[in-house]
Amino acid sequence: MKKILISMLALLCLTTACSKAENKPTPEPSSNPVISVVDLPVTQAPIAQPEFETTWALTSTDGYGILESTFSNIKIIMNSPGTEIFGVQTYHEGLPLIHGVTYHLSFDLSATIERPVEVFIMNVDDSAIEFTQMLTATENGTHYEFDIKIQGNTSWNGRLAFNTGAPTPETTYDYHEVTISNLILQEASDGPTEPNIKINQTGYLPNAQKKVVFPFDQGDCFQVIDANTNTVVYTAPILRKLYNESTKETTFYGDFSDFTTPGRYRLQSQLNGTSYEFEIQEDLYHNLLDQTVKMLSLQRCGQTLTADWAGAFAHEQCHTQIATIYGTDQQLDVSGGWHDAGDYGRYVPTGTKTVIDLMLAYQMNPHLFTDAIGIPESGNGVADILDEARVELEWLLKMQNGWGGVYDKVVTAQFPDFIMPDQDQAPLYIMQEMTTSTGDFVGAMALAYSIYQDIDPEFARRCLDAAKLSWDYLQSATLSVYTNPEGFSAGQYSDDNDTDERYLASAALYAATGEQKYLDSVKTIFQASADQLTGVQWKTMGSYGTYLMLKLSDVQNADSAFYQQLLSKLITDAEQVLNATSNDGYFVSLYSAYAWGSNADIANNGLILALANDIRANVNYVNSAADHLHYLLGRNSLNLSFVTNSGIHSPQHLHHRPASAANALLPGALVGGPDSALEDPVTQSMFNGDTAPAKCYVDDAESYSTNEVAIYWNSPLVALISAVENAN
Ligand SMILES: [Ca+2]
Ligand SMILES: [Ca+2]
Ligand SMILES: [Zn+2]
Structure with missing residues (x-):
């Protein structure tokens, strides 16, 4: 029974990912130098984590081995070595190998007997071997480091592999184990350094949930590294492989919520990933909150804006001429x-x-x-x-x-x-x-x-x-x-529907006065048209009305049946947002609907969660509201903090008349963001129908459909930042 299973496994591997590697002639040894070989006294024990699924695989074509890997620790149990070194191969695929970029590979290698182990990196697309070395595994273990410059074609399907079959047909080994631990493959610091672990660039509050997104396979684990001391302070698994439609990426995520120590950090994934530096601090969003409110003051009309507070956006009184009622x-x-x-x-x-x-x-x-x-x-x-x-x-x-x-x-x-x-x-x-x-x-x-x-x-x-x-x-x-x-x-x-505006009007007046006629109106509209009363957009204002009603204790006390209907409505609004995030690689709620002002849609959905949480506290609403903010502040496929003057990389070329006229950057402003309908000539010239919806954005003053700013895009951001700051 066991033998059958083994041969079926071998057949499966031959016909899938490994077929090219086995048919390849043995390449010339690489001239890449070994930077350092140092003794390794103790092999680190793996850290057990829930949810973890290893991304390493083992194929046996000749000998027979079993893989027992936990993240950052790969153990190969060798039952039979076969007759060829590549007859037992442990590998990881899907690595980016960019032409001309140098990658730094490091790991610790040990075995229960002294024996050779071959490591290699291959472009699976064209079977080119970029690197190979025959190493010696010993009981005491050895630390290896290599710098590998990619000479061949760029590939997003690189394979890193360890061969542990027999080095010659004559070699015989008894049962033994080979262990590879602390494995890291990443771009060397002199290469192009666009970070590819997506974070909130402003950072995370100490006690908040802290998730990060990997836009491609980056191995089994990632590390939090103190930016000042360069030491690893936390290690966590990389989780949940997902095809993310809106960005056309295969995403993974990591969560280091348990790490709460304030400081300045960066992240490094096991294979090929780094992040911008970020902070963990109290009050981290507070200056941003002030700036997003102040942005509105720079939009003031009809009064003189003086340079002492408006800076480059100072101007004399504007638009004070008497206006004509049209017609x-x-x-x-x-x-x-x-x-x-x-x-x-x-x-x-x-x-x-x-x-x-x-x-x-x-x-x-x-x-x-x-x-x-x-x-x-x-x-x-x-x-x-x-x-x-x-x-x-x-x-x-x-x-x-x-x-x-x-x-x-x-x-x-x-x-x-x-x-x-x-x-x-x-x-x-x-x-x-x-x-x-x-x-x-x-x-x-x-x-x-x-x-x-x-x-x-x-x-x-x-x-x-x-x-x-x-x-x-x-x-x-x-x-x-x-x-x-x-x-x-x-x-x-x-706006072709005024039901939601009438509902909001009656709800707000009932909240202000307690007069029965307003309550009657709220009930009448709600009973007839509840399905038209979702939203906190300029065109769909219904959720504001429901929220204002739910803030009133007398509604709860005097008419509990109606109160429950209102509560159910707001909770349903919030749950719809929450459900939309469940299969999104970046934890936001737009599916693939990235329309004009998509960033404001994200802020508004975050606001709905914040309003619902204010009525019925729910940690899922708190975390998801924060997820919407994290997207806007850099945890997105564009690696961009969409609010000017925030984070490390933010928009510089707004579609904004005063900014252009004054040749200055308006601070604290949320830009519209990706618009997959391509509604201006700039995006039309750069993208097409094949472009991922969430990538249809350009930081260009002429791109009015993706890079304009607006008062009603900043305002939900103000509410969202304050809600996230308060909840954590
Ligand atoms: Ca004041
Ligand atoms: Ca309306
Ligand atoms: Zn004006």
Whole structure:
């Protein structure tokens, strides 16, 4: 029985991965030098880990051996050596071998008898042998190191192998064991050094989950190395082989959550991988949080930005000219607020989403927001995030007309050139009132009443009165869908469903007032249209409404059946995000749907998890929310931290008019990220339908579909960073 099994195994191996190696004539010995051969006193014991599956394989074509490998420790039990050295081969495949790059190979070799062992590296694609050496294994063990420069073709299918058959047909060995341990194969430091272990480049909080991603097979284990002392401080297994559709990579991951010591580190995988240096520290994201809020202040419109706080983005008052209500000769002062993105339009749907994110971020974790981020209102005794949100709220109040309707936007007919905002003198137009914008406005204003009533009761009351007027208007207003009139090319932000905005409006007003008519409206909309109430996007605002309702203890106490329905809804929203991450190599939730603003989609999904966690604490939501942040800060296939001035490698060439005009980098800004629809000429010239969706990104100021920034992309990031910081 046993013999049959052995021969079947041999046949299987001959017909698959090993066939080329056995048919190859013995190559000339490599001229690569042995750098050092030192005695090894003790063989390290393997570290047992759960989930581990070794990536080493053994083929016996002539003799017979059994492989017992745990990561970093390969034991070959030799029952019969056969007649050829390569008759028993232990190997690992899928290694990148890049032409011209030098790789450093090191390991400890020992055996229970003294005997020769052959090591070699081969390009499986064309069977070229890049390196081979005959070594001697002894009972005491020997440490070997080699530098190997790849002379042949580049391959992503390199094989590293150890041959332990008989060196000659006449050789006979009794039962013995050969052990290879502490094996490392990596690019030598003088080679191209694009790190290929993907991390959050800003780093990890000490007690947080710490996962890293390997975008190809890098062996069985990886090490955490102290960057100052160059010593290994932690070793962990590499886990879960997965084909990741969105990046077209075979990914693995590692987890060193148990290592919590603050410091500066880098990672090294067993085969061929390194990472950027990163930190483990408390308060690691705090400066970033301040910068992402301050980014909004640099988008301010209608006021003078002075260089002492705005730096290169200083400018005189902009867009203060009286605007015309489109299609009429009526004129209105609608100065103020923020420029939306890389353009100078101001849009109610995106502006309201932004202020809601800021206010909820503050409401969930007020202690994280300081009065010192470097805006004109720093030091006034109010958290700067609320000062900043108020800039937009004051503008939104100007966008409401006398009967409660809220205009959709203020724009120029065409996008301006790449000039500073105060140079843009084109006529301003106010576009028609919309039920979607009005619902958004009510949601933002009613929430503002709750947030600001202790800070500025008079302002809070103005917000509440405005919200009530617009809610009344909404009850008799019917949906219309915005499209640009002829001759206009501004951002449209068209929304053909106002159910979610009406729901948010009623929920926020019920939270602010406790009045029955608002609760009745929430219930009516929820019972009829719950399936339309998921989302924290400018177009789908429903999850905000559900969250605001669930924050109210009186809903839980007075109507527990309805409360349970609302709770189930928010938990379902969060579980959908969580489920989407389960087969993603980078632990994010977009499947392969990387559309315009994909980074904001990721931030928004992280925000949904944070909102759900705030209602029902769940460590899975905490960890997954952090996973979404880790992606944005560098743990992605592009090895890029998508927020300017963060991490080691971040965008430099934003699609942003002031940045181009001032020739400066806007700090703390989240770029749109990969867009597989290729919606600008730059990405169209670089990528095609075969490009992996999550790789369709370019750091180019002309790539408006992947490298623009926006207020409503930064705002969920603000909320996400603060939620992750608070949870850990
Ligand atoms: Ca302040
Ligand atoms: Ca909508
Ligand atoms: Zn302006």
